[in-house]
Amino acid sequence: MNCAGGGDPVEDFLISGAVDDEDLAIFCDGGLGIEGVNGDACGFEQSNLGKRGRDEPCSSGLKSKACREKMRRDKLNDRFLELSSVMNPGKQAKLDKANILSDAARMVAQLRGEAEKLKESNEKLRENIKDLKEEKNELREEKVRLKVEKDRLEQQVKAMSVAPTGYVPHLPHPASYHPAAFAPFVPPQQAAGNKSAPIPAPFPGMAMWQWLPPTIVDTTQDPKLWPPNA
Secondary structure (H helix, E strand, C coil): CCCCCCCCHHHHHHHCCCCCHHHHHHHHHCCCCCCCCCCCHHHCCCCCCCCCCCCCCCCCCCCCHHHHHHHHHHHHHHHHHHHHHHHCCCCCCCCCHHHHHHHHHHHHHHHHHHHHHHHHHHHHHHHHHHHHHHHHHHHHHHHHHHHHHHHHHHHHHHHHHCCCHHHCCCCCCHHHHCHHHCCCCCCCCHHHCCCCCCCCCCCCCCCHHHHCCHHHHCCCCHHHHCCCCC
């Protein structure tokens, strides 16, 4: 049985917030002799407009406050079921909102604790990486310094190993060193009678001073090092 009159007064009344059966009966009757709204009053199948079944769809074109509230609760329940399935995978989801919320809060606290530990570990790793980089740079500088020192020492060794040109002896033929090649050495006392006999050198044809180092050949310090006898 539908309400009479122009427009749809039931829809306007429900949108304004009326969900009571008695008010709805008075409004729908409108003096037309309707006995009650316990039956199919105003086109609704249930007498209690405030308590619709979960599976009953809302009337087409009717966007009442009760219908919007029902849709909101259905979506909220679906979210709870989804959250329960995420926290307990492989188990049947139960719509126990208190337990679901407590489990979710405990899991969030646990995840936050693990995140803090990971953050601290990350900071320690960054500090270790920084220290290792500094140590690497120090080792690189030490390597360069040692290389420079090695090159300097090699140059010094080369300079010490190469003798000056004046110190390189020019050795004559080996026959010149044979005892028969020159007369035996005669002391000055024995050669006094024969003034014409020259005194041969131990190594004829060679200047011995060329083989001596400069510190020995230098005679400027002789008066200080070897003073004359009194």
